[in-house]
Amino acid sequence: MLLKNLYRTSFKTFRYYSVSNLMKNPPKILITGGLGQLGVECAKYLRYKYGTENVILSDIIKPSEEIVKDGPYLFVDILDFKGLQKIVVDHRVDWLIHFSALLSAIGEQNVPLAVRVNIEGMHNVIELAKQYKLRVFVPSTIGAFGPDSPRNPTPNITVQRPRTIYGVSKVHAELLGEYYHYKFGLDFRCLRFPGVISSDPPGGGTTDYAIAIFHDILRKGHYQCYLKPETRLPMMHVKDALRALSEFLEVPNDRLNRRVYNVTSMSFTPEELGDAMAKYVDDIRITYQPDSRQEIADSWPQVFDDSEARRDWDWQPEIDLDNLVRLMLKEVKEKIVANGLSS
Ligand SMILES: NC(=O)c1ccc[n+]([C@@H]2O[C@H](COP(=O)([O-])OP(=O)(O)OC[C@H]3O[C@@H](n4cnc5c(N)ncnc54)[C@H](O)[C@@H]3O)[C@@H](O)[C@H]2O)c1
Numbered sequence: 001m002l003l004k005n006l007y008r009t010s011f012k013t014f015r016y017y018s019v020s021n022l023m024k025n026p027p028k029i030l031i032t033g034g035l036g037q038l039g040v041e042c043a044k045y046l047r048y049k050y051g052t053e054n055v056i057l058s059d060i061i062k063p064s065e066e067i068v069k070d071g072p073y074l075f076v077d078i079l080d081f082k083g084l085q086k087i088v089v090d091h092r093v094d095w096l097i098h099f100s101a102l103l104s105a106i107g108e109q110n111v112p113l114a115v116r117v118n119i120e121g122m123h124n125v126i127e128l129a130k131q132y133k134l135r136v137f138v139p140s141t142i143g144a145f146g147p148d149s150p151r152n153p154t155p156n157i158t159v160q161r162p163r164t165i166y167g168v169s170k171v172h173a174e175l176l177g178e179y180y181h182y183k184f185g186l187d188f189r190c191l192r193f194p195g196v197i198s199s200d201p202p203g204g205g206t207t208d209y210a211i212a213i214f215h216d217i218l219r220k221g222h223y224q225c226y227l228k229p230e231t232r233l234p235m236m237h238v239k240d241a242l243r244a245l246s247e248f249l250e251v252p253n254d255r256l257n258r259r260v261y262n263v264t265s266m267s268f269t270p271e272e273l274g275d276a277m278a279k280y281v282d283d284i285r286i287t288y289q290p291d292s293r294q295e296i297a298d299s300w301p302q303v304f305d306d307s308e309a310r311r312d313w314d315w316q317p318e319i320d321l322d323n324l325v326r327l328m329l330k331e332v333k334e335k336i337v338a339n340g341l342s343s
């Protein structure tokens with residue numbers, strides 16, 4: 001017990017030391033695929049920590065005026081290796097956060113494009129990181145597991161035989177990153193996220209219902225769900241996801257027993273989410289019409305075991321289901337007031 005406390009104290013002291021060093025000499029960070037659900041919020045989070053000019057957002061999408069006002073934004077196609085090289089060199093990039101991807105549902109609709117963006121894109125990223133000795137973060141997902149994996153709970157290391165091109169590309173990314181780490185010493189870091197929930201529009205995944213339900217219930221009082229009411233999936237509010245990412249990026253290498261960790265906050269079903277919302281919103285009506293996303297959800301983890309992340313780098317989720325519902329109701333209401341009912 002004493003030993004455990006001593007260890008924890010020295011870890012915190014060490015972490016504080018290395019974090020304060022990062023504050024004095026902040027890393028230059030490039031986020032690819034940065035105009036999606038996670039990228040915009042991630043830039044806000046890291047700019048607050050390391051300074052606006054030190055975090056460059058990039059994507060192939062024309063940015064809004066607000067994005068341009070908020071900090072550096074550059075066009076970069078993840079398939080253009082030379083373009084990526086130029087940005088890393090011109091801006092003296094230290095860390096790369098690689099968000100470009102086609103998510104699970106949209107990937108099934110265009111497999112050749114998903115292969116290019118998710119797999120060829122990853123090849124570019126990993127070579128770039130090796131060439132310029134970058135610390136590289138690549139998110140993986142609960143979608144990296146499949147019907148042969150244990151689903152409740154799903155441990156960090158187990159069978160991975162996903163049945164979507166998205167899942168296949170994420171297992172590929174995990175293995176490639178680990179290989180480059182052991183072979184070339186690359187500082188590759190990867191978290192497997194559950195469904196991430198925020199008020200921003202999601203990118204075409206299987207867990208998107210948990211965002212759409214807030215928008216539709218607050219606008220129309222009714223939501224038609226594409227998953228069955230009892231479909232249990234792991235989930236996390238974006239604040240927890242970005243804190244996990246940021247804390248994980250700062251952990252000294254010698255504390256990491258793995259390059260790839262499961263993280264999660266909670267698990268719930270559409271029915272349980274509806275019940276949690278009904279505590280705060282009157283007259284909620286949810287109907288169910290499962291589509292092809294049901295098959296994907298049925299092959300994914302129901303409960304995610306993140307005990308290795310908790311053990312190795314003190315990961316702790318902070319936002320539970322009730323807090324998530326209250327945060328989302330507040331944030332989505334604010335968006336509706338700002339943009340009108342139809343947006
Ligand atoms: N949102 C989640 O629930 C979740 C959960 C687990 C993992 N992840 C992972 O996190 C990352 C970000 O997810 P997200 O939800 O923000 O996705 P998203 O779909 O909202 O954003 C992806 C971005 O990639 C960009 N992109 C597509 N093709 C590109 C190309 N050729 N070059 C450069 N950019 C390109 C898109 O324009 C888009 O802005 C993804 O890798 C995803 O797999 C997300």
Ligand SMILES: C[C@@H](O)[C@H](N)C(=O)O
Pocket residue numbers: 103104105140141142143166193194195196204205206207208
């Ligand atoms: C879970 C995650 O990878 C994404 N939200 C998807 O459903 O595809």
